[in-house]
Amino acid sequence: MLGDEINLILKESSIFITDYSSLWADYLLYNKPIIFSQFDHEKYLLERELYSYTNELPGYKVQNWPELIEKIHELLIDGNDIYAEKRLNMARKIYNYQDGKSCSRFHDFIKELQYN
Secondary structure, three states, X not given: OHHHHHHHHHXXXXXXXXXXXXHHHHHXXXXXXXXXXXXXXXXXXXXXXXXXXXXXXXXXXXXXXXXXXXXXXXXXXXOOOOOHHHHHHHHHHHOOOOOOOHHHHHHHHHXXXXXX
């Protein structure tokens, strides 16, 4: 049930602010603004092996609280969302289907397994 609750929250939100959570990939399906708060990014990279995908991220990257507040204002008040197309492209890379028919495809797959 927790997954459903998280998805409901994501769906209703206007913006997603995250550090290193993979939920941003789920949020791509809503094509709403994302801000990546990388306050301790250099330290994090020293402690963990991490593929450097920073340039590919489909949203603003901020290093501190003043930058975060500035980007929130830019997105929510000024309506300046320059990453919409990049989010769509990233979603197409990650998700084969975005048509809402995954359950039907899964059902058909299981049915096919039963008869083979």
